[in-house]
Amino acid sequence: MLNIRIEKTTSPRVRPDYSKLGFGKHFTDHMFLMNYSPEKGWHDARIVPYGPLSLDPSAMVFHYAQELFEGLKAYRREDGGIQLFRPDKNIERMNNTCDRLCVPRIDPEDALQAIKAVVEVDKDWVPHEFGTSLYIRPFIIATDEFLGVHPSHSYLFCIILSPSGAYYEAGINPVKIGVEREYVRCVKGGTGMSKCGGNYAASLIGQQKAEEKGYAQVLWLDGIHRKYIDEVGAMNVFFVIDGVVITPDLSDGSILPGVTRDSCIALLKHWGIPVEERKISIDEVIEAYKNGTLDEAFGSGTAAVISPIGELYDGDTKMVINNNEIGNISKHLYDAITGMQWGKFPDSMGWIEKID
Numbered sequence: 001m002l003n004i005r006i007e008k009t010t011s012p013r014v015r016p017d018y019s020k021l022g023f024g025k026h027f028t029d030h031m032f033l034m035n036y037s038p039e040k041g042w043h044d045a046r047i048v049p050y051g052p053l054s055l056d057p058s059a060m061v062f063h064y065a066q067e068l069f070e071g072l073k074a075y076r077r078e079d080g081g082i083q084l085f086r087p088d089k090n091i092e093r094m095n096n097t098c099d100r101l102c103v104p105r106i107d108p109e110d111a112l113q114a115i116k117a118v119v120e121v122d123k124d125w126v127p128h129e130f131g132t133s134l135y136i137r138p139f140i141i142a143t144d145e146f147l148g149v150h151p152s153h154s155y156l157f158c159i160i161l162s163p164s165g166a167y168y169e170a171g172i173n174p175v176k177i178g179v180e181r182e183y184v185r186c187v188k189g190g191t192g193m194s195k196c197g198g199n200y201a202a203s204l205i206g207q208q209k210a211e212e213k214g215y216a217q218v219l220w221l222d223g224i225h226r227k228y229i230d231e232v233g234a235m236n237v238f239f240v241i242d243g244v245v246i247t248p249d250l251s252d253g254s255i256l257p258g259v260t261r262d263s264c265i266a267l268l269k270h271w272g273i274p275v276e277e278r279k280i281s282i283d284e285v286i287e288a289y290k291n292g293t294l295d296e297a298f299g300s301g302t303a304a305v306i307s308p309i310g311e312l313y314d315g316d317t318k319m320v321i322n323n324n325e326i327g328n329i330s331k332h333l334y335d336a337i338t339g340m341q342w343g344k345f346p347d348s349m350g351w352i353e354k355i356d
């Protein structure tokens with residue numbers, strides 16, 4: 001149990017126009033902070049007015065990217081209450097990322113308490129419309145003032161909150177995706193399964209290239225054989241081939257274990273729809289497209305929940321999937337998960353953590 005000191009703001013921030021929130025642009029009145037030192041462990045848990053952090057220019061995070069983050073949302077139910085979706089999974093993943101980056105773990109109960117406490121303080125900021133949410137961004141940075149290459153001894157854990165608009169404002173539009181054959185996001189043995197900023201820095205160039213060609217995201221292939229599918233942009237990916245749902249397995253450690261991915265697999269199993277976690281090559285997908293068995297393809301992640309792939313481009317080859325419309329399985333998953341998240345459906349899977 002953390003003893004969280006709360007210092008409320010005396011100058012509340014200007015509220016954004018809630019009809020034009022977008023994603024990640026606006027921040028609430030408060031943030032959660034907690035420090036780590038070898039002597040005291042994680043200590044000095046506090047909720048303070050949102051504002052700039054003061055760091056020495058030599059702080060290690062600026063030089064060797066010892067940084068990790070999480071992303072989850074607080075959802076407003078119709079009865080006005082607020083809830084989280086499987087926050088335990090985010091916290092477990094955060095601690096796994098800590099292990100990979102030599103950052104000290106945070107007690108899962110303390111992390112959940114911190115998330116709930118800061119959301120509670122800024123609960124007025126949670127938007128009301130279906131599809132809108134309060135995006136929660138926990139992150140940890142290395143703060144030692146030192147330029148040697150070594151794990152830091154001191155860290156800062158921070159949670160900031162951002163009211164965000166509905167991802168799909170005008171219905172779910174399938175997106176164009178381009179297969180990336182030049183750059184890779186990560187390799188086996190690297191940090192692909194960790195949610196760290198460095199992975200994103202490495203992926204920007206592929207994303208930029210994709211955007212220049214008019215694609216929304218990149219389809220990443222594995223870094224060794226350059227043929228097995230890893231992820232799509234910053235989402236996990238699923239293909240429906242001849243009625244079977246296939247998603248890359250996590251065993252190589254090059255794929256981020258998405259909470260949405262896990263939820264999709266659990267729901268598909270629950271519904272009795274065949275689902276396989278295994279390697280799937282880009283050749284298999286192209287082959288299925290050619291013989292007419294590629295029924296659906298979609299990405300999964302907290303931001304969009306489900307993002308159908310309408311057109312897949314591999315060099316000069318263009319594949320139009322399911323007539324560029326959202327498929328049945330994609331729609332079913334989207335409705336079930338968002339229904340639970342916003343409290344329209346009962347929590348049949350035990351995934352909801354109420355705050356209010």
Ligand SMILES: *Cc1c(COP(=O)(O)O)cnc(C)c1O
Binds near residue numbers: 071
């Ligand atoms: C966060 C993330 C995902 C999606 O994970 P969710 O827990 O479902 O939001 C997928 N891929 C990458 C690279 C990510 O960073």
